[in-house]
Amino acid sequence: MSPGSIELRGVAVDAQAYRRILGHFLSGVAIVTGMGEEGPAGLAVNSFTAVSLDPPLVAFFPAIRSTSWPRIRAAGRFCANILGHDQEHVCRRFAMSGADKFTGLRWSPSPNGSPLIDGCLAWIDCTLDSEHPAGDHTLALGRVLALHAVPDADHPLAFYRGGYGGFHPTPVSSEAR
């Protein structure tokens, strides 16, 4: 197998092709934040998802190499801040490893003390329920404590095939034509 390849059922698959093909799944973007011992921490994720209503659980997949996640994990709680279409610059800021991501950023504490970033469409405040190994990532499950969305929040930031865009709901079913 060549260095940039992974093996799927005994067949070598190019890692770039793997990322490119999986990138066809459209997602939103959330900033997962927490209050570390040395101050606020956060990272951009598109793996955030709802899991369960009863009990209320959400999840995302932090990379093992993330430097922010261990600081958030230590706090035992986090907040998922859902980005709007005009917050691509916030996403880019939180996708940089090691930077001081909060300098000049407007935010306030959530009910459980995690950073709420100004201008987001919604936030979901959690305690860390459990974490499970998942290859070069882990699966982090959060138990929802509080949540909020701004009214009529219909312009999320979308991420698709490595690029950013907007999303406007339009009917696509044949009945709607």
Ligand SMILES: Cc1cc2nc3c(=O)[nH]c(=O)nc-3n(C[C@H](O)[C@H](O)[C@H](O)COP(=O)(O)O)c2cc1C
């Ligand atoms: C759109 C987008 C989605 C991302 N999704 C994830 C993700 O789900 N999990 C993850 O660990 N990193 C994800 N990243 C990469 C992290 O944001 C980035 O590696 C992180 O900020 C590293 O910083 P840290 O070392 O401070 O944790 C994503 C980046 C972008 C731009």
